[in-house]
Amino acid sequence: MDVHPAPVARPGTRALLRATKYDGTAHWIQPFHVVSDDGNLLVASYRARTPIYTSRGEFRSPYDSLVYFWRDRWYNVFRLSRPGCPLALWYCNVTTPPTYDGQQIGYIDLDLDVTVRPNGCIELLDQDEFEVHQKLYGYPRDVIDRAESAARELRCLARSGSFPFSEG
Numbered sequence: 805m806d807v808h809p810a811p812v813a814r815p816g817t818r819a820l821l822r823a824t825k826y827d828g829t830a831h832w833i834q835p836f837h838v839v840s841d842d843g844n845l846l847v848a849s850y851r852a853r854t855p856i857y858t859s860r861g862e863f864r865s866p867y868d869s870l871v872y873f874w875r876d877r878w879y880n881v882f883r884l885s886r887p888g889c890p891l892a893l894w895y896c897n898v899t900t901p902p903t904y905d906g907q908q909i910g911y912i913d914l915d916l917d918v919t920v921r922p923n924g925c926i927e928l929l930d931q932d933e934f935e936v937h938q939k940l941y942g943y944p945r946d947v948i949d950r951a952e953s954a955a956r957e958l959r960c961l962a963r964s965g966s967f968p969f970s971e972g
């Protein structure tokens with residue numbers, strides 16, 4: 805019997821995103837506030853200029869972000885806009901499905917990214933990094949397949965203007 809059901813995030817509370825690479829090293833740590841959580845889809849917001857830790861040093865994003873994390877999907881979607889401005893772009897990260905422990909959102913970053921611009925331009929980024937890391941970290945075959953299918957699903961959702969890309 806599971807005596808510790810998976811926590812559901814309460815709107816307005818803080819949630820810290822801690823993304824790692826496949827070997828467990830810290831990759832990206834970003835503070836959020838929870839907007840909503842239905843037990844699968846957790847939506848969180850980030851205020852522009854709040855410090856973010858990255859493996860390449862501190863970063864302050866110029867974008868307000870609304871982020872969609874589905875507990876059963878191998879990606880997340882960042883809706884980026886400069887404060888007071890309309891949508892600038894969607895930035896989608898291919899990752900393992902996220903966990904939420906009541907305070908932190910965690911996943912493994914799997915390199916591939918998809919960007920979607922308001923003009924309909926869709927790009928797949930970091931395929932070279934994905935190739936290198938498959939060998940460096942020894943991604944299992946099913947992880948490679950899941951990541952590639954996540955990148956395909958993102959492009960398909962974007963092309964058809966499906967949620968969350970309908971929320972421009």
Ligand SMILES: [Mg+2]
Nearest residue numbers: 915916917930
């Ligand atoms: Mg990447």
